[in-house]
Amino acid sequence: xxFLIIFLNTQIAPPTNIxxxxxxxxxxxxxxxxWRLPKEDCDTLNLIQGYEIYRAEKKEGPFxxxxxxxxxxxxxxxKGVKDGKEYFYYVKVVGRDTAKSxxxxxxxxxxxxxxxxxxxxxxxxxxFSFIVIWYIERAKKGEKLFxxxxxxxxxxxxxxxxxxxxxxxxxxxxxxxxxxxxxxxxALAVLGKIARKAAEYxxxxxxxxxxxxxxxxxxxxxxxxxxxVGRPDLYKEGDITYLTADQFGYAAxxxxxxxxxxxxxxxxxxxxxxxxxILAETGHRVGAIQIAGTVAITQLPFFIAACDYTLIGEEMYxxxxxxxxxxxxxxxxxxxxxxxxxxxxxxxxxxxxxxxNAFFNLPVLNSIVEKINNWFVVR
Amino acid sequence: MKRQLPLFLTFITGLxxxxxxxxxxxxxxxxxxxxxxxxxIISGFAVLLGLxxxxxxxxxxxxxxxxxxxxxxxxxxxxxxxxxLGFFSWAKYKSPFALGSPFMFLYTYTIIPLQGTMFALLxxxxxxxxxxxxxxxxxxxxxxxxxxxxxxxGRVPLGSWLWKQIASLFGNPQxxxxxxxxxxxxWIMNIPQTAAKRGIFIGTAxxxxxxxxxxxxxxxxxxxx
Numbered sequence: 130x131x132f133l134i135i136f137l138n139t140q141i142a143p144p145t146n147i148x149x150x151x152x153x154x155x156x157x158x159x160x161x162x163x164w165r166l167p168k169e170d171c172d173t174l175n176l177i178q179g180y181e182i183y184r185a186e187k188k189e190g191p192f193x194x195x196x197x198x199x200x201x202x203x204x205x206x207x208k209g210v211k212d213g214k215e216y217f218y219y220v221k222v223v224g225r226d227t228a229k230s231x232x233x234x235x236x237x238x239x240x241x242x243x244x245x246x247x248x249x250x251x252x253x254x255x256x257f258s259f260i261v262i263w264y265i266e267r268a269k270k271g272e273k274l275f276x277x278x279x280x281x282x283x284x285x286x287x288x289x290x291x292x293x294x295x296x297x298x299x300x301x302x303x304x305x306x307x308x309x310x311x312x313x314x315x316a317l318a319v320l321g322k323i324a325r326k327a328a329e330y331x332x333x334x335x336x337x338x339x340x341x342x343x344x345x346x347x348x349x350x351x352x353x354x355x356x357x358v359g360r361p362d363l364y365k366e367g368d369i370t371y372l373t374a375d376q377f378g379y380a381a382x383x384x385x386x387x388x389x390x391x392x393x394x395x396x397x398x399x400x401x402x403x404x405x406x407i408l409a410e411t412g413h414r415v416g417a418i419q420i421a422g423t424v425a426i427t428q429l430p431f432f433i434a435a436c437d438y439t440l441i442g443e444e445m446y447x448x449x450x451x452x453x454x455x456x457x458x459x460x461x462x463x464x465x466x467x468x469x470x471x472x473x474x475x476x477x478x479x480x481x482x483x484x485x486n487a488f489f490n491l492p493v494l495n496s497i498v499e500k501i502n503n504w505f506v507v508r
Numbered sequence: 509m510k511r512q513l514p515l516f517l518t519f520i521t522g523l524x525x526x527x528x529x530x531x532x533x534x535x536x537x538x539x540x541x542x543x544x545x546x547x548x549i550i551s552g553f554a555v556l557l558g559l560x561x562x563x564x565x566x567x568x569x570x571x572x573x574x575x576x577x578x579x580x581x582x583x584x585x586x587x588x589x590x591x592x593l594g595f596f597s598w599a600k601y602k603s604p605f606a607l608g609s610p611f612m613f614l615y616t617y618t619i620i621p622l623q624g625t626m627f628a629l630l631x632x633x634x635x636x637x638x639x640x641x642x643x644x645x646x647x648x649x650x651x652x653x654x655x656x657x658x659x660x661x662g663r664v665p666l667g668s669w670l671w672k673q674i675a676s677l678f679g680n681p682q683x684x685x686x687x688x689x690x691x692x693x694x695w696i697m698n699i700p701q702t703a704a705k706r707g708i709f710i711g712t713a714x715x716x717x718x719x720x721x722x723x724x725x726x727x728x729x730x731x732x733x
Contacts, residue, residue, distance in 0.1 A: 431637065
């Protein structure tokens with residue numbers, strides 16, 4: 130009874146502090162409306178259902194309903210406006226009662242030429258590109274650059290040799306990667322090296338595919354590699370086939386091929402998901418030497434557990450430079466290393482700053498840490 | 509020309525996609541979506557290439573290989589049956605994905621259980637891989653084993669029960685109230701594990717950008733072979 134009296138006597142206040150403005154960093158055709166929620170929005174009596182947004186071309190109207198927000202939401206983007214035209218808005222709260230806000234405006238929408246919220250990304254990309262290009266130029270001038278050895282890539286020759294000695298084929302898989310994934314392009318470089326070696330030793334190379342475009346790229350890469358070593362006759366299109374675009378169907382198909390053909394060497398290079406361990410454990414079961422490489426962080430532990438060698442993350446991207454150590458390729462790798470060093474120094478500095486802030490809680494430190502955190506937010 | 513044209517196209521496309529990320533103004537704003545639509549169209553046609561490869565491969569097996577020809581025939585039969593049921597459902601129910609259509613029946617009662625079966629196999633593969641990875645042969649493997657046992661204890665009721673038994677030995681009621689294995693498990697997952705993961709992630713991100721720069725500038729040409 131008490132609650133019923135409160136329910137019946139409570140008047141809903143209209144939304145206040147209406148702000149209308151051109152939606153920032155967009156391609157135009159959008160106006161943002163923001164308002165302060167009435168205090169009844171938070172109560173448990175459910176007096177408010179939501180907010181209707183009204184728009185007109187003149188202050189006196191006529192207004193038309195252009196959208197609805199459920200209770201608790203105080204921001205709306207009206208995407209049905211024309212650039213350069215003036216508009217007026219009000220917000221009506223709807224529920225047990227209705228209450229209109231004041232009319233706000235005029236406001237015009239306009240497209241922006243630069244997304245200012247992404248300035249941070251632009252600066253980092255420019256800096257990183259500059260470092261990489263600078264190192265490429267240095268390498269072109271003949272400077273000797275040291276690159277550490279990558280055991281997984283060094284073992285390619287051994288793996289192919291072992292498969293040849295055993296009289297078994299080699300199996301290569303790109304996983305579930307598409308040609309739009311950079312890692313698939315990196316894997317093509319590894320495939321080129323394997324295919325050349327396989328052609329030299331006259332060993333069969335099997336490549337079951339998940340994506341038809343990747344299949345075509347793989348066919349071209351292998352064909353080219355076989356021609357390079359003077360054995361185009363060894364190329365068989367039937368060995369590089371399309372399997373399926375279903376994740377576990379692909380896993381079942383590749384497992385079947387492994388158990389039937391019993392390859393001596395297996396290469397898992399590309400993008401993998403939950404099927405990674407199903408594939409790698411089957412390869413282990415037939416006694417194949419296995420070299421994996423992926424940038425899928427969640428699958429790395431599975432490959433490390435099941436394979437003989439694993440290219441971890443960036444090693445995969447470095448493969449093409451490592452296998453073809455031309456100056457400009459190595460230069461880009463060195464540039465990457467310098468960028469990593471810069472990031473590490475920056476991270477250490479921020480860790481020290483944040484720790485000091487946690488200990489001393491000084492307003493100056495607090496504001497610096499907050500500014501750094503905000504600067505790295507990408508919208 | 510055969511080499512220069514693809515390099516030029518790659519450079520222009522790469523540059524345009526970078527520009528669209530920073531410039532929302534037309535015509536750049538919607539360009540990324542448009543490129544994705546173009547890619548989808550190409551992918552659609554590429555499926556025909558895949559089908560051609562699949563059918564040719566299995567027809568060859570049926571014709572020339574004695575072993576496994578039955579499975580190849582079964583695969584082709586299933587492929588054409590699915591295709592037929594898809595078109596039939598489209599014609600009769602206006603959409604192959606309509607509830608109650610034969611195509612959806614095939615998907616729900618054949619494809620999904622088969623996918624589930626393959627996924628379920630993962631449990632056995634995890635057990636065999638974990639056995640090999642956790643054999644305490646080296647210091648690192650021992651460390652991995654200890655960390656894995658602690659994480660597992662922190663995430664199963666057995667760990668909670670075990671800690672309560674240990675705590676009762678000390679006779680301190682304060683110890684009984686905490687979940688030590690869960691705390692250790694969370695710490696391992698949130699601090700060392702996340703730190704390592706982020707390290708790899710930063711390296712991968714930088715590697716990806718460097719590789720993209722190499723592709724856009726025409727330094728990396730392996731995809732053209």
